[in-house]
Amino acid sequence: MRGIAAVPSYVVMQPTTLCNLDCVYCYLPMRAVDRRMPVPVAEAVAAAVNPWAAAGRFSVVWHGGEPLAAGREHLAALLAPFGPEVEHHVQTNATLIDDAWCAFFAEHGIRVSVSVDGPRERNGERVTRGGRPAYDRILAGVAALRRHGLPFSALAVVSRPEPGLATELYDYFLDLGCDVLGINIEETEGVNTRTNARDAAAVTGFWAELVGAWRRDPRIHLREVEWSLRYAGAVLAGTADDLLPRRLDPIPTVAQDGSVVVLSPELAGFTDPRYGDFSSGNVLSTPLAEILAGAGRTPWVGEFLTGVEACRSSCPYFGFCGGGHAANRYFELGRFDGTETEHCRNSKIRLLEGVLEHARDHESPAA
Ligand code: SF4
Numbered sequence: 001m002r003g004i005a006a007v008p009s010y011v012v013m014q015p016t017t018l019c020n021l022d023c024v025y026c027y028l029p030m031r032a033v034d035r036r037m038p039v040p041v042a043e044a045v046a047a048a049v050n051p052w053a054a055a056g057r058f059s060v061v062w063h064g065g066e067p068l069a070a071g072r073e074h075l076a077a078l079l080a081p082f083g084p085e086v087e088h089h090v091q092t093n094a095t096l097i098d099d100a101w102c103a104f105f106a107e108h109g110i111r112v113s114v115s116v117d118g119p120r121e122r123n124g125e126r127v128t129r130g131g132r133p134a135y136d137r138i139l140a141g142v143a144a145l146r147r148h149g150l151p152f153s154a155l156a157v158v159s160r161p162e163p164g165l166a167t168e169l170y171d172y173f174l175d176l177g178c179d180v181l182g183i184n185i186e187e188t189e190g191v192n193t194r195t196n197a198r199d200a201a202a203v204t205g206f207w208a209e210l211v212g213a214w215r216r217d218p219r220i221h222l223r224e225v226e227w228s229l230r231y232a233g234a235v236l237a238g239t240a241d242d243l244l245p246r247r248l249d250p251i252p253t254v255a256q257d258g259s260v261v262v263l264s265p266e267l268a269g270f271t272d273p274r275y276g277d278f279s280s281g282n283v284l285s286t287p288l289a290e291i292l293a294g295a296g297r298t299p300w301v302g303e304f305l306t307g308v309e310a311c312r313s314s315c316p317y318f319g320f321c322g323g324g325h326a327a328n329r330y331f332e333l334g335r336f337d338g339t340e341t342e343h344c345r346n347s348k349i350r351l352l353e354g355v356l357e358h359a360r361d362h363e364s365p366a367a
Contacts, residue, residue, distance in 0.1 A: 003296060008052075011049060016066070017256055018032070018070075020129070021066065022131070027187070027190025068097070092112060113182075116142070116154055117156045117157050118156055118168070157184050162202040163209050165206060167213045169183075170217075171213070181222050185346040189343075207354025207357075210224075228320070231352070251265070258282045261279050321344060
């Protein structure tokens with residue numbers, strides 16, 4: 001894997017900066033402000049995306065802020081320029097989902113992913129602007145999805161990963177009815193400056209227990225565990241070198257004003273005296289394909305690619321991780337050419353160690 005691919009596999013779009021919640025660990029800098037994406041931004045992105053989608057599978061992920069806070073009418077206007085081959089996904093806090101939104105998702109073929117951190121007592125940091133728990137409103141949104149027979153994914157932030165929690169979480173999500181689950185260990189990122197340094201054994205134990213819970217009833221696609229098992233299988237088969245893509249997926253995030261940040265959506269909306277606003281261009285003045293072709297020349301991106309090479313030459317987990325995320329390096333280390341972060345320890349190294357711990361504890365040696 002070297003350099004950045006010219007064509008991404010998906011694009012992240014920010015229909016509004018606004019979020020109707022105010023979660024304690026949120027990284028978004030402008031979530032109290034309603035700046036909506038003008039339709040010409042969506043038209044410019046669709047001009048690049050439609051041919052890519054015609055040539056192969058391609059997704060647009062609507063991410064905020066809270067994307068539903070843009071309203072159905074405006075979201076429909078933003079969706080209109082995209083061709084029928086484009087797959088649409090929305091990452092939502094679910095609190096605004098009702099029957100009308102479910103009809104909208106069905107009409108536009110939008111796949112929904114809900115942010116919820118587990119049972120009520122695990123959602124204490126998902127709160128409204130007035131500081132009130134959002135849990136009942138999240139569940140009402142999930143109930144609407146289920147009433148309409150709409151499949152959905154779930155994304156859970158885990159602030160304190162430790163043994164004992166993983167089974168509780170997995171059982172909760174089995175009951176909730178999601179078919180895909182992603183687990184994000186809380187990150188020090190954006191305006192969330194809380195430390196994410198955690199006890200190594202506790203985090204490894206959390207992941208090991210999660211593997212066990214999943215193996216007992218693997219009805220849910222458990223994102224992190226399935227990645228890890230695929231990697232472990234490839235190592236055993238001697239094909240691990242083929243797993244990483246030949247080039248990094250640029251994952252362009254198109255902010256509401258049309259500016260494009262590659263590799264890490266979490267950098268959008270921030271500025272730095274050394275790196276400026278992190279953007280590689282704006283789709284209102286430059287075609288997206290042209291922006292991506294030149295993304296490697298964005299100063300911070302070059303520094304990040306140096307960091308990826310440092311990971312490659314120093315880290316035994318590189319074949320699994322591929323060099324981590326730009327935003328974690330920036331927000332934890334203050335620059336892009338470092339290597340280990342608390343994020344990669346929690347979410348890559350200890351994840352893989354947890355899978356191995358589970359295997360050591362539960363698999364008998366071959367006869
Ligand atoms: S685990 Fe950390 S140090 Fe290793 S390759 Fe990934 S980001 Fe780099």
